[in-house]
Amino acid sequence: MSAQSPWMLPPVLAFTLPALMLSACIPSASERRTSAPPPAAAPVPPPTQLATWDAQTVSPDARTVSATQYVVRSGDTLSGIARTTGASVSTIARANGIEPPYLIRPGQRLDIPAGRYHEVRRGETGIGIARSYGVDWSDVVTLNRLEEPYILRAGQRILLPGANRPNGNTRQLRAAAFDLDIDDIVTGGEPALAENEAPTAPVRTASRALPPDAAVRSPANFAGRFGWPLTGPILAPFGAGGEGERNDGINIAAPRGTPVLAAADGVVLYAGDEIRVHGGLVLLNHGNGWITAYANMDDLQVTRGQRVERGQFIARTGTSGQVDQPQLHFEIRRNRQPVDPAQHLPDLT
Structure with missing residues (x-):
C-alpha cells in the first residue's frame, strides 16, 4: 500500500469538513429573522406616498x-x-x-x-x-x-x-x-371613514401601498416587549438635557447606512419626512397604545399600512433632519406619552 500524500485528508475528514464549513455559514432561524440584509441585497425603496x-x-x-x-x-x-x-x-x-x-x-x-x-x-x-x-x-x-x-x-x-x-x-x-x-x-393622521366602515387590514409588502383615504386597522394584544433597533454609542439619553431641552427618546450613533430594524411586530403608521426636525421618520403602531418612532433616517424601506415583524429591516441611519452626524433617534410611546426606551429594551451585557 502506497504512503498517503501529505496534501490529502483522510476519507472521513474529507467528507465531513466541507459539511461542517457549510453549516457554520448558515445562521439559525432566530439569526435569520433579526439580522439585516447586506447593502447589496437591500430591497427596492417603496414609492413615495402622498401624506394622508x-x-x-x-x-x-x-x-x-x-x-x-x-x-x-x-x-x-x-x-x-x-x-x-x-x-x-x-x-x-x-x-x-x-x-x-x-x-x-x-x-x-x-x-x-x-x-x-x-x-x-x-x-x-x-x-x-x-x-x-x-x-x-x-x-x-x-x-x-x-x-x-x-x-x-x-x-x-x-x-x-x-x-x-x-x-x-x-x-x-x-x-x-x-x-x-x-x-x-x-x-x-388617519383619514375619516364612513360611520359603519371598517378600517383596512395591513398589507404584507411595501409595494402594495394603501390609498391615502384608507384608515389602517390597529394591531391588538401587544405585550410591550421590544428589541434594539440597532446598537451603538448613546449620543443623548432620554429626558431633560441642557438649556431646558428634552429628549423624548434616545439618540444612537451608527455609521451612515447602518440598517435599522423594527423593535417589535407592528403596522407602519407613517413613513415620510414631513417633520423637519426628524427628517426620514417611521412610526410603528404595535397596538394597546404602544408606538415606536425611528427618525433621522435615510432610505425608508416600508410604507404606511404595511405589517412588519420584529427585526425587519425598515430603513438606514443617516443625517436627515436637524442632526450633524449619522444616528438614529428612537422613541417608545405609551398612550401618547414618551417613555424611557432604556426601561423597555433588553440588557446588552
Whole structure:
C-alpha cells in the first residue's frame, strides 16, 4: 500500500469538513429573522406616498353654535339632537352628565354648549382639519376627549378651540400656524371613514401601498416587549438635557447606512419626512397604545399600512433632519406619552 500524500485528508475528514464549513455559514432561524440584509441585497425603496392629510382639502366651514337648551321629545336620540343643533354628541353628553349608551328621556332639558363645530367628511384627517383652521390638533383631541384608535367618522362633529375665533385668513396663513409633530400623526393622521366602515387590514409588502383615504386597522394584544433597533454609542439619553431641552427618546450613533430594524411586530403608521426636525421618520403602531418612532433616517424601506415583524429591516441611519452626524433617534410611546426606551429594551451585557 502506497504512503498517503501529505496534501490529502483522510476519507472521513474529507467528507465531513466541507459539511461542517457549510453549516457554520448558515445562521439559525432566530439569526435569520433579526439580522439585516447586506447593502447589496437591500430591497427596492417603496414609492413615495402622498401624506394622508394632503390627499383631501378641508373646507373651514365650521358652524358657530350659541348656548341654548333643548327639550327632548319622544323618539329623539342624542345624535339626532346633535344634528339639529349643530353641536356634537360628545359635548352635549359631557355638558349634561350623560354616559354611553347616551340614553335620554322625553321632557329632559339638555344644555347645548356654545362653540365652533366642524362636521367631518369622509377622507378628512385631524391634521388636515387643524391646518385648515390654524389650530393645534392636540387641543382638539383634548377638547373632544378623542381616544384610540383615533379614527374620525363622516358626519361626526368636533368642537374647535377658540369659540369666537373666525374662520378667516388665507389657507396659507392657517396652514402656517400649524406645527406638525409625532403626536399629531399618531392621533390625527388617519383619514375619516364612513360611520359603519371598517378600517383596512395591513398589507404584507411595501409595494402594495394603501390609498391615502384608507384608515389602517390597529394591531391588538401587544405585550410591550421590544428589541434594539440597532446598537451603538448613546449620543443623548432620554429626558431633560441642557438649556431646558428634552429628549423624548434616545439618540444612537451608527455609521451612515447602518440598517435599522423594527423593535417589535407592528403596522407602519407613517413613513415620510414631513417633520423637519426628524427628517426620514417611521412610526410603528404595535397596538394597546404602544408606538415606536425611528427618525433621522435615510432610505425608508416600508410604507404606511404595511405589517412588519420584529427585526425587519425598515430603513438606514443617516443625517436627515436637524442632526450633524449619522444616528438614529428612537422613541417608545405609551398612550401618547414618551417613555424611557432604556426601561423597555433588553440588557446588552
